């Protein structure tokens with residue numbers, strides 16, 4: 001059996017999209033890959049089984065300083081969006097839980113502080129976010145409002161005579177909230193009816209957090225159900241740049257692009273795991289890899305992965321030129337997640353019975369794809385954003 005052809009930077013990147021990275025950027029990816037393989041991978045199956053988070057992976061990931069990597073500083077290069085994209089790809093190529101964990105701080109929370117804070121808040125918070133002296137999460141979804149959160153958001157914020165605020169309501173599914181220092185909490189101002197955002201300390205009086213149990217997807221990444229009862233927040237802890245849901249949408253645009261990169265990366269992980277398996281597993285006296293029907297499935301997976309990667313690379317290059325469109329991020333999140341679902345199902349399929357055990361890796365990707373398919377806007381909601389843009393007709397209700 002010949003050795004499989006591979007991409008120069010990422011084995012399953014046969015079109016060489018990652019070759020547009022500079023040497024220093026490739027070093028960042030290589031360092032990340034080493035930590036993921038040596039210090040993160042060994043913990044995954046045990047914790048996925050137990051539905052717990054491996055605390056021992058936090059520090060090695062933080063030490064990489066992924067938001068301002070030392071290798072780039074040394075080379076005098078800026079942190080380009082394309083590297084952030086490939087960082088998310090590489091994380092998800094190992095595991096979607098780990099990608100989602102890093103992205104909670106480096107993607108969701110950082111984005112809301114950078115785009116939603118005043119220039120002073122953004123500068124001050126970003127330094128703390130980059131070195132993890134402040135750990136935060138993004139709390140938008142509510143028990144009764146997921147897809148319709150834009151109009152339906154029910155958590156309330158009441159301004160007090162001394163300028164502080166009192167928050168009441170509930171949030172659901174908030175990833176990483178159980179360990180966070182603060183929760184970027186979206187609430188509707190009782191006075192003007194607009195959505196605002198408050199950095200609420202997790203331990204503030206009136207906060208109650210519960211782990212969501214019995215998940216069948218993203219079992220390592222912990223999510224919380226949260227209630228806020230008369231929680232007091234200072235005006236200084238309100239992100240000054242968020243004064244309506246339009247401002248939230250600016251954040252979601254960027255977050256959806258990050259998730260699309262992860263959906264592409266997880267396809268690479270699933271494809272590579274399936275490729276390994278079919279080369280070593282024999283049936284009818286020869287490797288599964290030698291059967292036409294298996295090769296067709298590998299080709300479909302690779303096509304999905306390559307199309308997804310090409311899409312996110314172009315999306316990110318467009319955004320780096322300052323062109324941000326809701327529909328472009330929504331399309332990428334929708335398409336890559338749909339392809340992720342198909343790719344991981346095919347990967348699971350070619351591994352046969354072993355494909356439903358954690359031993360082959362593909363079972364993890366297959367199960368975890370379901371959460372990615374639904375978060376950051378479901379398939380339908382992102383399709384409706386695209387549909388509105390290309391028809392000029394909103395069809396949400």
Ligand SMILES: Cc1cc2nc3c(=O)[nH]c(=O)nc-3n(C[C@H](O)[C@H](O)[C@H](O)COP(=O)(O)OP(=O)(O)OC[C@H]3O[C@@H](n4cnc5c(N)ncnc54)[C@H](O)[C@@H]3O)c2cc1C
Pocket residue numbers: 137138139140141145146147148172173174175176218223371374375376377378379380381395396397
């Ligand atoms: C693992 C996980 C992690 C998450 N992390 C976070 C987080 O950190 N922070 C956060 O704020 N949120 C988070 N979420 C929430 C996530 O964004 C929501 O689950 C998502 O927006 C969908 O909302 P919902 O689950 O309430 O589904 P619903 O809105 O109840 O939707 C159910 C179904 O109905 C469909 N539907 C709804 N409206 C329409 C319509 N108009 N037309 C057609 N179909 C429709 C949906 O597409 C979906 O298929 C997370 C979710 C999960 C599962």
